[in-house]
Amino acid sequence: MTIYTGNEFTQYVKILGRGKKGARSLTIDEAEHAMSLMLSGAVAPEQSGAFWMLIRIREETVEETVGFTKAARRYLSSKTALNVSVDLDWPAYAGKRNELPWFLLAALALANSGVKIVMHGHSFVEEDRMYVEFAISQLGINLCESLAEVEVSLANLNFAYIPLEKIDSTLGAMMDLKYILGLRSPVNTVVRMMNPFFAEHSVHGVFHRGYDLLHLSACKQLEDKSVLVFRGGNGEAEVNPERDVTLGKWQNGLASWSTWAKAEKEHKRLKDCLDLSRLTDHWCGHQLDQFGEQAVRQTMASVAGLLFSIDSHDECLALADDIWSRRDKTVLHCVN
Incomplete structure (x- = not known):
């Protein structure tokens, strides 16, 4: 069993889940980094589940969407290259x-x-x-x-x-x-x-x-x-x-x-x-x-x-x- 002891991702769960007065949405950079960590496999399933549901409750912001998408595109850029252009x-x-x-x-x-x-x-x-x-x-x-x-x-x-x-x-x-x-x-x-x-x-x-x-x-x-x-x-x-x-x-x-x-x-x-x-x-x-x-x-x-x-x-x-x-x-x- 893998134990995730680092605090690199937990900071984002804390940002989202600090309650009505303390919680806030993520910036573009924060969302991009959080998504990159998840795509790299450095995040426990419990962490990602909590992360996504905290956002799901209030719905994602434009900035979070931009950050998540930037991370996904960068992650896929070396994986999905085709020898033909797609229209x-x-x-x-x-x-x-x-x-x-x-x-x-x-x-x-x-x-x-x-x-x-x-x-x-x-x-x-x-x-x-x-x-x-x-x-x-x-x-x-x-x-x-x-x-x-x-x-x-x-x-x-x-x-x-x-x-x-x-x-x-x-x-x-x-x-x-x-x-x-x-x-x-x-x-x-x-x-x-x-x-x-x-x-x-x-x-x-x-x-x-x-x-x-x-x-x-x-x-x-x-x-x-x-x-x-x-x-x-x-x-x-x-x-x-x-x-x-x-x-x-x-x-x-x-x-x-x-x-x-x-x-x-x-x-x-x-x-x-x-x-x-x-x-x-x-x-x-x-x-x-x-x-x-x-x-x-x-x-x-x-x-x-x-x-x-x-x-x-x-x-x-x-x-x-x-x-x-x-x-x-x-x-x-x-x-x-």
Whole structure:
């Protein structure tokens, strides 16, 4: 059994846990150092659990998010180097609770048009959610186990999916603290922000109100190049066509916000129908899914606006329609 006797990390638990009057949030430097210690394996599980839950109670600040992300990016910089440039980083960590992961079709269509996309995520097996990893495994797309496989998949499809634990087992273990603690931690924000393959663009889906602003504010301090963030379906980067969506964009050193009106005026979501054939039938053109059509279209339009620096909703939709019309229908294992 390893005994952690040093005080290098305990100072941060003390800062966070000194009570209502004595506790404070971490500075960027403190958060970066604390995260670096955890990633190096120099922190006891009890310490990291206490640390994350103390922050979870009040939610992470922008400065803490920046510090955690800087540490994660530096840690990954020597681990995730690819021999190919990635255009779009697409974290997918939330899972879908009451609909299918339609955003996967949006990503595949964009990839089919030449955009190189790496999607990464993590599954909690006991939760009643459909994670994109499961959908991908059932649709004939390879789940990458290594960086070499990511490069092969990008060469073949312009798309690759790799589980978080295959990117780094330490980060995967941090996510799995939820099994012990019973709650998700701010690590969920870090894995969305970290952009492990240093793509030119990144799209973040969030669930809770205010986290879109937190992400965009952190992107500013991190001096990121091009990021889209919005409150998506169940927290994934998927536009829910039955609700208005506010898109936050950080690009060219400027933040901008735009609101798109809901595309579906009637309720067309099929909560009790999570049959993956809905995805394949819609992709292959065998059957038009009324909810899926707009979920894919609006999601693809929002991301295309980021990739090609387009602000007009109508222009984004026109581009999305053109990309969709030219998709390779043989990419997925279609039924019928």
